[in-house]
Amino acid sequence: MKQNLLFVNPPIYDFTAYDFWLKPYGLLKIAGAFSSQNLYYFNFLGENYKKSVKRDGRGKFFKKKAEKPKIFSDIKKPYFRYGAPKEEFEDFLKSIKEIDAVLITSSMTYWYLGVKEAAESARKIHPKAKIILGGIYPTLMPESAEQLDVDFVVKGSDIQPLREFLGVENSFLIPKWEFENKSKFGVITISKGCPFSCSYCAIKQIEKDFSFKEREILKREIESLNNEKIKNVAFYDDALLFQFNNGLGKFLELAEDKAFSYHTPNGLNAKFMTKETAVKLKKANFENLFLSLESADETFLEKSGGKLQREDFLNALENLLSAGFSKDSITSYILLGHPEIEEESVKESILFLKRAGIKPHLAEFSPIPNTRDSEKCSKYADLKEPLNHNKVAFSIRVLGLEKYQQIKSFAREIFK
Ligand code: SF4
Structure with missing residues (x-):
């Protein structure tokens, strides 16, 4: 039976962020590799969540002031959350009847608050879904990633552990650009x-x-x-x-x-x-x-x-x-x-x-x-x-x- 897999590129929490040709390339490749399953995709940093876009695709994300973590109390600069509103993601989650696994990617290690937020929303709306975290953050900081409320942490770029965890075969790692067809x-x-x-x-x-x-x-x-x-x-x-x-x-x-x-x-x-x-x-x-x-x-x-x-x-x-x-x-x-x-x-x-x-x-x-x-x-x-x-x-x-x-x-x- 096919599995329902949701692929998520989380929002960014930072002092500054800009779409400098940012795409969740690894996540899109994993989605491509599991194309035989039922796939869903939510990109917090997708084209719908940019307030301006240049001819070549670069652009500014929507942003909202966010509470600055205490660890940055010495940094006298405002802190923001970039990307789709949390409520929009939660509505999207509610619109899917059943999800077997939510695969969340990550890039900068210091953007993990966005990963945490996406994982918490997924856990709240689909408590039975397995939450899987991959990308650069868990590869470089596995101890930190394992402390989040997720079920499986993928370290590195080898797809085999993920395939075994999901129990489904994969095909070639070719990005699923259909998910980004507005880009x-x-x-x-x-x-x-x-x-x-x-x-x-x-x-x-x-x-x-x-x-x-x-x-x-x-x-x-x-x-x-x-x-x-x-x-x-x-x-x-x-x-x-x-x-x-x-x-x-x-x-x-x-x-x-x-x-x-x-x-x-x-x-x-x-x-x-x-x-x-x-x-x-x-x-x-x-x-x-x-x-x-x-x-x-x-x-x-x-x-x-x-x-x-x-x-x-x-x-x-x-x-x-x-x-x-x-x-x-x-x-x-x-x-x-x-x-x-x-x-x-x-x-x-x-x-x-x-x-x-x-x-x-x-x-x-x-x-x-x-x-x-x-x-x-x-x-x-x-x-x-x-x-x-x-x-x-x-x-x-x-x-x-x-x-x-x-x-x-x-x-x-x-x-x-
Ligand atoms: S080692 Fe790192 S910084 Fe140096 S060229 Fe390679 S990728 Fe760039």
Whole structure:
């Protein structure tokens, strides 16, 4: 007999949140893998719950002021809940007669209050349903996740434990984009893991090894996006340009006739932006390019993993410009709030980008337990509590509110 499975992407509780091509990619893949069952889907951050949307799909979520957890009493900033109202989810739950399992995903560890809220609603309305929690939060913080009122916690990306728990067979992990057919964008990865090892990054805890996806899987994912007429595609890969000819190059050939526009929210490693690669990206219609710089401080770049140097960044820029990209289409990430990046160094990075004519995107640093940098970070916050991984709170704790705000206004002033 078919099971009734409900897939849920929970709301966000945070100081700030923006739909920067956010989709519950893992959850949609699991839904695709269990397509033979009766499926239901509720995305708190779906298209109905955005107050504005750009042409490429990015946009602002509806938000409401939320009670700030006591742990943030030192952070003098308002706290919000983003996404669909709780009542709407509960009405949706009531509209389904019987549910066998509610599968809730999660991304940032410090967004777990949204997971908790969704699980509580599901438990209240469907007390007999099994509640299953998966995604990044339980993978990185299993002890915390197990304290929530859920029946099964999925750690990591292996589908087998989930299949055994549900007692149903799965097919390919191809995202069920039918659930997001109102969306202007979809997301994809062509690989798993990352070949690098940055000192502050949790990727190895999520996916130990790096590998490219099989050609057959990519073809099916492309078809699944295309069937829903999704035109904007954002890559979630962590090393999108690595071994271009074996990876992205092959993908672009497979998707050549689909007229997708591509976006790279995860930041491209400038080291791999050769002249040839830049030309291929332009030809394939890459629109928004986010280049990783993290910091113009070469000592930090070296210490944190040596994935690139300033010189690599400038070469990449030259290659992109000569391939026909405009400076306006390129943005570069600068890390803010890492314990080893001084305020002056962030400002220097901003000025470096100004000289290069490229906009900065200040990315606040979020500390993750069990990384090489976590010990340095523990001085500022107890990392056993996931809320303390909050990027805004942590950056303010490292820099102080005044310096934090000064850096932000410095960037605004320089680029106005
Ligand atoms: S390149 Fe990105 S994903 Fe890879 S280890 Fe560094 S920060 Fe993590």
